Amino acid sequence: MEIDAGKQIGELGERALLRHLRARIPSGEGVLVGVGDDAAAIATGPLTLITTDALVEDTHFKLEWTPPRLLGRKALSINISDLAAMGGVPRQAVVSLCLRPELTLQFLDALYDGLLERAAEAGLSIVGGNLASTSGPIVVDVTVLGLGDELLRRKGARPGDRIVVTGALGAAAAGLRLLAEGARLDADGALTGTGLWTESSRIPVEHCLRAQLDPAPPWVLGRALAEQKLAHAAMDLSDGLSGDLLSLCEDSEVAALVDPSALPIDAHAASLTRARGGDSLGLALHGGEDYQLLLAVAPGAVPQVAELASMWEIALADVGEFVAGQAGVALRGKDGVRPLRPRAYDHFLSKSGKGMTPAP
Amino acid sequence: MEIDAGKQIGELGERALLRHLRARIPSGEGVLVGVGDDAAAIATGPLTLITTDALVEDTHFKLEWTPPRLLGRKALSINISDLAAMGGVPRQAVVSLCLRPELTLQFLDALYDGLLERAAEAGLSIVGGNLASTSGPIVVDVTVLGLGDELLRRKGARPGDRIVVTGALGAAAAGLRLLAEGARLDADGALTGTGLWTESSRIPVEHCLRAQLDPAPPWVLGRALAEQKLAHAAMDLSDGLSGDLLSLCEDSEVAALVDPSALPIDAHAASLTRARGGDSLGLALHGGEDYQLLLAVAPGAVPQVAELASMWEIALADVGEFVAGQAGVALRGKDGVRPLRPRAYDHFLSKSGKGMTPAP
Numbered sequence: 001m002e003i004d005a006g007k008q009i010g011e012l013g014e015r016a017l018l019r020h021l022r023a024r025i026p027s028g029e030g031v032l033v034g035v036g037d038d039a040a041a042i043a044t045g046p047l048t049l050i051t052t053d054a055l056v057e058d059t060h061f062k063l064e065w066t067p068p069r070l071l072g073r074k075a076l077s078i079n080i081s082d083l084a085a086m087g088g089v090p091r092q093a094v095v096s097l098c099l100r101p102e103l104t105l106q107f108l109d110a111l112y113d114g115l116l117e118r119a120a121e122a123g124l125s126i127v128g129g130n131l132a133s134t135s136g137p138i139v140v141d142v143t144v145l146g147l148g149d150e151l152l153r154r155k156g157a158r159p160g161d162r163i164v165v166t167g168a169l170g171a172a173a174a175g176l177r178l179l180a181e182g183a184r185l186d187a188d189g190a191l192t193g194t195g196l197w198t199e200s201s202r203i204p205v206e207h208c209l210r211a212q213l214d215p216a217p218p219w220v221l222g223r224a225l226a227e228q229k230l231a232h233a234a235m236d237l238s239d240g241l242s243g244d245l246l247s248l249c250e251d252s253e254v255a256a257l258v259d260p261s262a263l264p265i266d267a268h269a270a271s272l273t274r275a276r277g278g279d280s281l282g283l284a285l286h287g288g289e290d291y292q293l294l295l296a297v298a299p300g301a302v303p304q305v306a307e308l309a310s311m312w313e314i315a316l317a318d319v320g321e322f323v324a325g326q327a328g329v330a331l332r333g334k335d336g337v338r339p340l341r342p343r344a345y346d347h348f349l350s351k352s353g354k355g356m357t358p359a360p
Numbered sequence: 361m362e363i364d365a366g367k368q369i370g371e372l373g374e375r376a377l378l379r380h381l382r383a384r385i386p387s388g389e390g391v392l393v394g395v396g397d398d399a400a401a402i403a404t405g406p407l408t409l410i411t412t413d414a415l416v417e418d419t420h421f422k423l424e425w426t427p428p429r430l431l432g433r434k435a436l437s438i439n440i441s442d443l444a445a446m447g448g449v450p451r452q453a454v455v456s457l458c459l460r461p462e463l464t465l466q467f468l469d470a471l472y473d474g475l476l477e478r479a480a481e482a483g484l485s486i487v488g489g490n491l492a493s494t495s496g497p498i499v500v501d502v503t504v505l506g507l508g509d510e511l512l513r514r515k516g517a518r519p520g521d522r523i524v525v526t527g528a529l530g531a532a533a534a535g536l537r538l539l540a541e542g543a544r545l546d547a548d549g550a551l552t553g554t555g556l557w558t559e560s561s562r563i564p565v566e567h568c569l570r571a572q573l574d575p576a577p578p579w580v581l582g583r584a585l586a587e588q589k590l591a592h593a594a595m596d597l598s599d600g601l602s603g604d605l606l607s608l609c610e611d612s613e614v615a616a617l618v619d620p621s622a623l624p625i626d627a628h629a630a631s632l633t634r635a636r637g638g639d640s641l642g643l644a645l646h647g648g649e650d651y652q653l654l655l656a657v658a659p660g661a662v663p664q665v666a667e668l669a670s671m672w673e674i675a676l677a678d679v680g681e682f683v684a685g686q687a688g689v690a691l692r693g694k695d696g697v698r699p700l701r702p703r704a705y706d707h708f709l710s711k712s713g714k715g716m717t718p719a720p
Contacts, residue, residue: 015603015702032407036611037514038445038595039411039506044404047392051399052454052503056492086399094412096456096501132416136496141456143412143503146399154397235398243375251396342375 010101028125072114087226157296173287175212370461388485432474447586533647535572
């Protein structure tokens with residue numbers, strides 16, 4: 001039965017919505033029972049990885065900045081990133097939504113367009129979920145399961161290991177600032193407005209908005225590194241390098257010395273930041289939401305890791321060294337060593353959505 | 361490090377909170393990596409069951425009615441109920457919370473007291489989670505994983521099967537109404553106020569409040585029924601018998617004839633409802649949140665199911681018959697057959713928390 005996409009989900013009712021979603025969600029390999037029963041049943045190996053992360057309106061996203069399709073994609077991507085950082089292969093997801101009754105079926109369908117697309121790209125199946133009504137912020141809460149055997153832990157970094165980072169840093173944080181300045185993407189990820197910026201900045205603006213709204217974690221690399229035992233420790237960069245590296249140091253009981261000149265600052269983010277007279281180093285250190293991998297790699301293994309990464313065209317940067325000492329992060333520049341305090345997003349330190357303010 | 365329990369979680373910050381929770385959550389059997397890394401790693405069998413359900417403030421509970429310890433217990437119980445209704449054994453859970461920064465550590469700790477207690481009772485381990493800040497309703501979103509081999513599906517009921525229900529119905533819905541009338545439990549589940557009712561009603565009031573705030577699904581029975589292949593179909597009663605039975609009929613492509621005189625109406629709920637001149641049959645049919653099992657059982661197998669249930673002192677009622685025909689539910693009384701329309705809680709049909717109104 002075709003339902004009018006403009007209808008409010010509160011008018012349709014949970015029963016009709018669940019029936020509608022059930023018809024949209026394909027089954028997948030190893031899914032014995034998918035959505036629609038009391039629980040899903042899936043084929044699993046001896047070791048299963050599980051992670052959960054949520055996107056909460058006005059804490060992690062603003063509705064007017066975020067096409068629902070991209071919201072769906074990101075909700076899966078951030079979980080895939082966590083799973084890959086443990087060396088796992090994402091296989092299944094459950095999606096728990098809190099939605100206001102006045103949202104339309106069109107909104108829900110677009111959100112699921114993004115979820116289903118991203119699931120297909122990563123080879124995972126959506127096997128269950130929940131729909132709850134809320135009077136407040138939208139919540140897109142995803143739990144991802146995956147296969148694992150060799151694991152990449154946060155603990156395991158050794159003194160002498162190199163600090164290795166994939167991709168480039170700072171674009172997502174720059175994108176957040178651009179959203180606050182009125183720049184926008186449409187549901188297909190195409191630029192519809194440059195906000196405060198002129199048309200000549202289209203390319204860097206679109207690039208940074210995409211990094212913020214539709215992150216692309218290098219998830220295939222995590223599994224390959226784990227299988228080939230090429231990293232001593234790993235985690236994904238979600239809160240910003242300064243805070244995440246401190247977490248890895250705490251778990252591994254080592255210290256980290258970062259060479260600021262080696263940081264892979266995103267070129268587009270850097271160009272925009274330069275144009276506004278800002279600090280692109282700060283953006284790369286504290287920006288957050290990069291969803292890249294942070295690795296501890298034995299010096300001799302760095303070339304192999306680089307070769308592996310290059311197979312998927314994933315950039316790799318050697319940004320410093322783990323050393324013996326109390327857990328902590330310092331910058332080692334020409335003028336000596338200075339401690340780096342984490343200045344990560346901390347959604348709990350803010351009472352008024354400060355988590356949404358652009359990074360410095 | 362001891363933290364002042366009166367502190368607001370927004371002052372403490374995510375990093376300190378996660379460290380605090382990590383120290384509180386014990387590891388468990390088969391948990392290779394628990395909370396604290398990018399993902400948890402658990403030992404699994406060839407078949408894993410997974411289910412997710414959330415409690416949303418002002419949709420499913422009101423904070424002033426609900427001690428946080430009981431909220432934690434219920435958030436796990438409703439998921440254990442779903443898993444058991446598939447024939448699974450709950451083993452692990454991940455807990456995703458959306459909390460306002462002004463809530464205290466004491467609140468978070470009490471919520472976790474309930475989660476950890478209930479987890480221990482059911483033999484499951486909390487292996488991961490997420491903490492997000494929200495400006496709106498609290499969300500306690502839980503995903504439970506479990507072992508399965510033989511499954512109990514919603515489909516599989518056959519014409520001629522008996523409609524069998526565990527426990528008693530209507531107490532949770534009666535409890536919801538009592539909460540609206542000012543009756544209250546403390547964190548230990550003891551009665552602190554009878555609301556509109558006199559002291560002479562203490563026992564039924566406390567009983568119904570407990571059914572609402574701290575449901576006890578008969579989860580051991582699900583697994584036993586699955587193993588012994590004693591039920592053709594099963595689901596848990598969460599939305600009310602009228603709606604849930606219709607769902608089971610739809611999935612099984614059968615009709616259901618319910619004998620109203622056979623319904624196991626909760627005696628305490630019935631006494632309170634009689635006292636207010638209400639309709640206790642309606643409460644049992646549409647009340648919701650009973651978290652009992654609804655089963656399709658071959659007539660010859662009913663005594664065996666009853667015997668099995670009696671081992672755990674779980675009451676069992678044979679309330680009618682599945683028949684061939686278009687999916688639907690009807691009441692068969694002395695005066696003939698009349699169709700029963702579902703009048704379940706539907707949180708999406710209400711724009712203003714109508715889901716919280718007491719059932720008729």
